Amino acid sequence: MNPRVNPYAPGAGTPPPELAGRDVVLADALLALQRNQFGQSARSFMFVGLRGVGKTVLLNEVQALAEKEGALTDFIEISTNEPLSKTIIATLRSILLKLDRIRGVSEQVKKSLRVLKSFVGVVKIKVEDIEFSIDIDGEPGVADSGTLTRDLAEVFVAAGEAARARKSSIVILIDEIHNLPAEEFEALIMAVHRTDQKHLPLLIVGAGLPLLVKLSGNAKTYAERLFEYPDVGPLDYTEAKRALAKPAAQANVIFEDEAIGAIIRETQGYPYFLQEWGYQAWNTAKASPITADDIVRSSNVAIKRLDQNFFKSRYERLSDSQRAYLSAMAKCGPGPYRTGQIAKAMGKSSQQLGPTRDALINSGMIYSPRYGYAAFTVPLFDAFMRRIDR
Known part of the structure; x- marks a missing residue:
């Protein structure tokens, strides 16, 4: 077995060679993107699941779908070291400037940039290292109150109106969204609520741990009606087999059924672990077909590697x-x-x-x-x- 052509991809957010078991959730996401693009009611949504189920992979897939539909997108990973206000300024500045470059003058886009400039002016008081040059005067009385819940909503509305004026849409993808502090989470939910009420083409697609549902409900009780929360879990036997067998088959390699069953028992169908076991099984086996005996030998390697990296990195921080x-x-x-x-x-x-x-x-x-x-x-x-x- 040639390790140079090993198809499996265990990694943080690394797309697997076969994205199994996510067809329905991606179809639902595409429909939401299309409805949002045409000004129809569509809920923002947040992928919820444990570590290693492929939430980040799904965010990247949704971003690709959104861009294919003509939306302007940006991908954010929430960091405890950077406030949401700063990150959102960078995101919306980039998107609005792209809208402004579309042929034809749009006063609505100019207004949105003025609103963002007002927001920057207020945030600068709190975040001194923001240096985003917007060569335009601010919009007095809009997004400049200094209250994040009010100002962020006004910025989102202005951005959504600019996208609508350009017959476009905005999709902001937010990973690790559960890391948002309570005040910022509340502000984000209220901002989405305002754009939703106005049927503006701006969609938030988040991903986070299972505690995300409770956090959003604590921030605003109406969040359960504002967002969809697709549950991203382990793959069933059929889809787990697809994730393992299809990439191998494309390289003219076969897994024996007993080998597939052994991997699924070891991994419980979790996508990250399926990739790790598939990777190690490929490198351990001498030739096709990959057998149950190959899985026994490769499991020791897979577990050792997980213990030394995936698990230990978390354990050491405790x-x-x-x-x-x-x-x-x-x-x-x-x-x-x-x-x-x-x-x-x-x-x-x-x-x-x-x-x-x-x-x-x-x-x-x-x-x-x-x-x-x-x-x-x-x-x-x-x-x-x-x-x-x-």
Whole structure:
């Protein structure tokens, strides 16, 4: 087996050779993009799922679909080191300048740039290192109140009106959206609400961990009616087999059914792990067909690589108390786990462990699937914790 032509692509946001199991969600996304483009009602949406299910890949696919439909797009990854206001200024400045270059004068685009200039002027008070030159005067009285929830909504409305005037649309893709602070999340939701009320061609497509649904609901109760929340989970047997077998077949390589079954049992159908096992199985096998014995040998390599990279990088960022909490979770068997069960395993009360649990939720290591429960955001992390605790 030639490793140079190994088709599998385990990586952060790396598109797989075969994007299996996402046909329906992408078809729904395309319909929303098309309806938004034509001024029809279409909800913004947020892909929700654990680590390693391919949310970033889906964002990139949606961006490609949007651009094919003629939309102007930008891709944002939320960072705890940069406020949303700064990121949005860079995004909308770029988009509005592109709209302004379209043939023919559009006063609406000029107005939108003036509104953005007003917003920049207010934000500069808080973020001194913003230096975006917009060679135009601001729009007095619009997006200059200094209140983010009000100003961001006015900026979004102005941008949406500019896109409509140009018979275009704007699609902003936001990864790791759960990292937004509460104030910024609320402002973003209110801005989307205003553009939605006016049927403006501006769509937000986000991606985040399962706690995203609760965060958006906490920010604004109407968020559940404003957004769609497609659940991005592991692949079923048929789609997992497709993800593994089709790229191999295109290279004239076959997986035996037993080998496919062994990989799916090891990975539980999670797309990132399917790519990792497929990659290692290819490099381990001597020739086609790839057998169940090849999977046994390659699994040791795959697990070692995951432990040293994918899992360990997250584990190393944890405090001792956080590691102890996750260790107790893992020892309780398959999740989700009752918080009282975890506390009992640690010989403490749930109240005593509250700050540790909250810190793990804030860091994106665990989430609460329902009241009084905790679960890992990283698939197979419980098995990793049990391996290092041996």
